[in-house]
Amino acid sequence: MSGLKLFHTTDSGVTEVAPRLAEVEAKVQGLVEAHMETVLGARFLATEYCTGPVHRGRIDSLGLDENGSPVIVEYKRGVDAGVINQGLYYLSWLMDHRAEFEHLVRDRLGATAASQVLWNGPRLICVAGDFTRYDVHAVREHRRSIDLVRYRLFGSDLLGLETVASASGGTQATRRSRRRAVARAAAHGGSMAELASAVDEALLGLGDSVNRVERKQYWAYQRLRNFACLCPPQRSKLLVYLKVDPQDVDLIPGFTRDVSGLGHHGTGNLEVQLRTARDVERAQDLFRASYAAA
Template sequence: MDHRREFEHLVRDQLGATAAAQVLWSAPRLICIAGDFTRYDVHAVREHRRSIDLVRYRLFGSDLLGLETLASVSSGTQAPRRARRQAGARTAADIQGASMADLATAVDEALRGLGDGVSRVERKQYRAYQRLRNFACVCPPQRSKLLVYLKVDPKRVDLAPGFTRDVSGLGHHGTGDLEVQLRTTRDVERAQDLFRASYAAG
């Protein structure tokens, strides 16, 4: 709202005076688009109490773009009753999606924080973390969990049902014979020793 005049001038220059005259200012929204955001960005947006969206993009090949909303905050203005009902119906899914995004960010920070030589590579089906070779592969978040595959010998791990699994004889995306299932940030802390072991082996 502080830059209303500049915005209207930009619309007029790009789309013409008619389009500029049709801009509605009753419910302005800011949309931030970037390759990635940190958990602190998401927290800051939720604390701001304004209409702001954080949208992350991913490129698949040379001509396909995927968008994912990490955070969406609405201002205190009253929405129409039907819109409020629809928003209420989406609340649980939005919270769950946000928690999975936060979980993915926590895993990313944990794996990249293992050492200075860690690089992250985006693959079509997963995200790889490597030194000289891949030591961890993270698949896109599922509805309630995040799967990480590590280069750790499952026979040397006390497997815990619902947390770690031997997938050496099973097909899956990424490299590594140990599957780690993460559902909360507490699981990320629990998996730190496994992350370090895989990093050391990589």
């Protein structure tokens, strides 16, 4: 990956593990599809999905992410100027074939998952050996949710992924989304509205690649995967769920709680309870840890 060096350490010294590209594109595709939920936060649905006699194409991978958004994944072994346009072509097909996609979800994941497909933000993830500056610029100009992910193989059993660029579908839409979120919070009282706004700002401010996805039950903050989920305000507190292992945290009653195995909206096993601006400050290290792990 760009600028990253990996070393194997022993008592006698260190040896650099040289990065390399896959011999064939199918090698990368197979690795990602076999572990899609772990590496991309999406459940695998289909490989080489045929788009029919009119579009005459094959989508490399189809998935459904943690928030119910459809995911198209396209792979290239090295640099390919056409990967984004190819993916956008398939996104257009997907939006015109919603019933077909929901039928696929029903077959693979069940009726409940099919009924919760979120169509306001289908995602395109391009996984390639590298991207040009024109690719990065194009992502920021398109009003689609697009992630550019650079891969490298290290040694015989290591896969590295790096998000090069990410867009959630347009700055104006994001701003409108934030205003709606704060307005809904305001309905629960001024103090909770201010607290929700502070949490929103803190989570979005963790990096340029943070996108927010609004569901009725929660707001998800994601890189490639969710790293935080903010639930609508309760009377006196906000609940945030993080992708942090509760066993790695000194749990504090009334502030942090292990919800592993407990049903709740959103994703993450660490529940953080926020009541004041000071609580938001206390939670910053946990926010950063979850972001880094995503």
